[in-house]
Amino acid sequence: MAERDLLVDAYLQHLKVERGLGKKTLEAYAADLSGLLTFMDEESLELSEMDPPALSGWLLMLSARGLSARSQARHLSAVRGLFKWLLLEKEVKADPTELIDGPKILQKLPNVLDREEVGRLLSMPDRAAPRGRRDAAMLHTMYAAGLRVTELCTLPTGDVNLESGFLQVLGKGDKRRVVPLGAVARKRIEAWLPDRAEMAKPNAKALFVSTRGKGMTRQSFWKIIKKYAAAAGIQKNVTPHELRHSFATHLLLGGADLRAVQTMLGHADIGTTQVYTHVTGDHLGRMHEKYHPRG
Template identity: 55%
Template sequence: MSAASDLRVDTYLDHLKVERGLSRHTLEAYAKDLGRWLTFLDDEGRVLDDADGTTVAAFLVKLAGDGLSARSQARYLSALRGLYKHLVRERYLREDPTALVDRPKLGRRLPAVLSRDEVIRLLAAPPGDGPREVRDRAMLHTMYAAGLRVSELVNLELNALNLETGFVVPHGKGDKRRVVPIGDFAKEALLDYLRDVRPGWAKPGSRPVFLTHHGRAMTR
């Protein structure tokens, strides 16, 4: 583990203690969360200074794989945001790698007309294993897991997917891009579609993820 990384985290914790007057219990929680981040960086062969948005997203995916809830993942991301904002403010770094990473989706409130079981059935639909059904399931799971607008979903391109790590980089309003971790269900649905369906529809050089059976990009 990098001594420089450890020192910068310790300096940040001192800042929280002196400038913000956080309690010992809260500081210990921050130290534990940031320590887990440093361990992850070390395992990945990285240090605090060269982490980017992709690294942060991969960390959140790792936390999800370890069984942490979306709320716990959001807590870790909040700790990282505080650390990196401090490092940028103190001019240790130029850019904040957490800036483009979306907060993990907490149990979003759904319209009252839909029960939890109905949402589960919706995500399982449409039934069948035909090419269109496989595509539509991938679209539903991706849209729900990443909290995408329809326009962001249909405009996803292949280079916006990193399914090995488990995140997408949608192109949002104002030409903004952000890194969004997705869960295993969405990842598996996308892999099924990309492996079994899209190759039979895609024309050479086609970049959109989701295509019609004629090989054209999906529209809203």
């Protein structure tokens, strides 16, 4: 194995052990960095020989392959992290990424449902039937706690405290956070628990299980939310992500603190949360234009 490959492997090990990054995040880093290694192979370059012109050539290669500006920026972010670490480890004498500007990205604002649409969506499951009670509990939990779809589907029963009204959520990078649940979601979960006791296999840990008694899959929940969105007559493209986006946007519109929303969403970087301020800003702008006498 070439020295550059060994150094990249050592960096990935650093991210795993010292930064505590999860498996999927590490796989994404490895995939992005492998593109750089491929370029270096083609150009017969070592890491110590990478300078700003060489990095510009690598970015041009990514662009020629048809990668979007957002994908290029993600690749560059992974490479920036690598060279910062190499500099600290004294494997390179300078960080060539410091002189490289990232590709310009048009920020894509998240799609959100308004409160009336969320209300219609949450009311769709038939709570007279076990599956309807499960679906209602899942939808209410996702909207009440702003969970990622994987967090929702893998949520263990033991991490739900209905008495206190809080969830313990295991998020990205195996980082735990505590999220309030809300009164309505608590009631929906309480209504589902007797059905779960009958449906779940003895070794099932997940709060939400399928009719086969095993934990729900991401794909199953995607189908569920699509079905109820269509039944509710919602024209927007509704996915679990949109329900999470709606959670954050509605909190900010209600006056919630940005840092609190960041914590509840499990964002490591507040910049990720700040995209929602653009959505709420657009909403406030429309309200001002509609209702202000000089709007």
